[in-house]
Amino acid sequence: MRIKQTFLRLAAALLLAHLAMAARAAELPAAFTDALRQAGIPLDHVAVVVQPLDAATALVSHNADAAMNPASVMKLVTSYAALHQLGPRFSWPTEVWADGPVRDGVLEGDLIVKGYGDPSLTLERVWLLQRELRAHGIRHIRGNLLLDTSHFELPPLDPGAFDGEPLALYNAAPGALVANFNATTLRLKPEGDSLQIVPEIALPGVTMRAEVVLTSAAGCNGWKETVTPAIPDPTRRELVLSGQYPRGCGEQALSLNLFEPAATFDFIFRGLWAESGGTLAGQTLPGMAPASPPLLRVESPPLTDALTSLNKYSNNLMTRNLFLTLGAARFGPPATLDKGHRAVRATLDAQGIATDKLVLENGAGLSRIERISARSLSQLLQAAYASPLFSEFESALPIVAIDGTLKRRFNGSPLVGNAHLKTGTLRDVSALAGYVYSARGRRIAFVMLVNHEHAKRALDAQQQLLEWVWHDLPAAVAPQP
Structure with a gap:
């Protein structure tokens, strides 16, 4: 009898959970859920909050309290904290x-x-x-x-620890003295049967060797994927390029994260x-x-210029330096990661933004462990909108199909020019958060986070949901008085 009762209670609990999930899913537009289904992304791996900024409650709230990896959308958190703690005129x-x-x-x-x-x-x-x-x-x-x-x-810091790509610019380490985003730019020039490597800035003591086959392949798109840079021996300053290079590409520039910041400076x-x-x-x-x-x-x-660069082009090094600066400004130098964590959390707490699901590593989203809930991000977007610094915050975000990381996204959609959104992409993560301007002239805070092995397939679902918000947002959602 006890076993039967336990089984019935478990079945009832599972049924209630299923009904609750179905009820939440019912709030989502069919075109969106269909797109997720076709992408092989289960709804319980997606978090969404759609909040009209003239309404008291969210239009859609699905998985809003789940702790999710936001990838580079975490830059919104660091940017918001910086505007409120340092002010728009702050400079380094x-x-x-x-x-x-x-x-x-x-x-x-x-x-x-x-x-x-x-x-x-x-x-x-x-x-x-x-x-x-x-x-x-x-x-x-x-x-x-x-x-x-x-x-x-x-x-x-090991620049290759994140994904095994230590020479990629997005993995450049932060530093108190960083020049040119820690980028070393090389000019690649086909000459005869070989590829010449010419640094834009002299690199005395650095050896460069090209083991590259010049090909007659048509077109030049994707050449960076066919050339592999490597430093075979970390104790020696020797760069080796291997792979293939289309002769028709002519001269091209390749920027790499070759040295630690002080050496690059x-x-x-x-x-x-x-x-x-x-x-x-x-x-x-x-x-x-x-x-x-x-x-x-x-x-x-000023800080506003830095926020534009780091958000529109998702610059990790700039964000990591800003995150450390927040710690030093609030708790005194030297800047440490722990001070950065505490400074950001203190600002969010003071503004009434939930931090119970917040996990910070570097504030840039270049992390496997950073977490935040969609509800917290929506609260942050609402707080930013109510702030006198809203214009500075919003203008730093990419504009759909116009600039930054969204320049080539959603072209031909009614969204063009009608949304400021921060993008976030990692392996198994696809995220968008920001503001949509609807066809009815309303401003909507939008958050969508996907954490799943098929996250890269979520682009159509993102567009379906965004267009629904822009186009079909029910007029019945009551605005605040």
């Missing part, structure tokens, strides 16, 4: 000291550079920094180049300095900035 400094007298254009001592995590120190901005040095009378440096990276305190600084006729006689060494005021201090563009 880079400071320079001359440790010695300057006579007749010669610095008789060391040049010291301290970084504070500026993620937008491009080649052009390094060149401008050097131009200011020359304006201070420095043309030649007889001492060493000392790099102070003490503003960040990070454990050893060194190559770029020395290369640009030499190009302008300067000399630097000494070595590049770790150093500490003096307590005296710097010779010069250059500021990055």
Whole structure:
């Protein structure tokens, strides 16, 4: 009898769970659920919240409290925290000291550079920094180049740990002193029967070898997939390119994450300095900035510019540096990952955004362990909309079929130009979150997270749901008074 009662209770519980799932699924449009079914993605691996911003309750809430991997949609969390904690005008400094007298254009001592995590120190901005040095009378440096990276305190990071692609730019490690997004750009040039590798910035001490077969294949699309870069021996600075390269491609650029940030900064600084006729006689060494005021201090563009770059183009390094900056700004330097975690969580808690399902690793979504619920993301989108900084937050997001990571998505759809959405893609993850402007002129917060081995097949389902939100959103959803 007890066994029978237990079985009946279990059957009843399963039936209730099934009915509850069916009730939730009934809220979803048929075209959307059909697309998921065709993609082989079960509904319990999908979370959706559709919230009209003029209504008191969500139109659709499915699996809203499930802890899901959002991939790069996590950048919304870091961006929101940064706007509220740092403010839109925040900028990162880079400071320079001359440790010695300057006579007749010669610095008789060391040049010291301290970084504070500026993620937008491009080649052009390094060149401008050097131009200011020359304006201070420095043309030649007889001492060493000392790099102070003490503003960040990070454990050893393996750039290949995430997916075995250590040379991919999206795996570039964060750093207090990062130049050009840690990218080393190589020009590939077919000459005769071989492929020549020419770095854009001189790389003294680095050997480059091409073991590439030149082919007569028509077209040039996909050439990067046929060329494989590798550093066979981590103890040696030797890059080997193997594979095939279509001769018809002509000259192409290949940007790689070859070195740790301080080494890349060194190559770029020395290369640009030499190009302008300067000399630097000494070595590049770790150093500490003096307590005296710097010779010069250059500021990055404002935070709003950084948010546009990191969201529209999903720049992981910029987001990771911003995440660390939040920790240092709130709890004092040096910046650590733990301080970044606590700073983001504190901001969300203060704004009433649920953090019970939040798991942070680097704030960029380049992670297998980061988690958040669709409900929390929807709350964040609603809080951002109610904020005086909403314009800055929304304008940083890709516009459907117009720019950023959505430039080639949903073309020919009525969504074109009518949604600002952050994308997120990893193996087994496909995510979208942001704002849709409906045909009825309403603004809708939209969150859709897919965690499943077939997540890459979710694109049609995403479009079906987005178009339903834009097109067929029931007018009966009551707006708030």
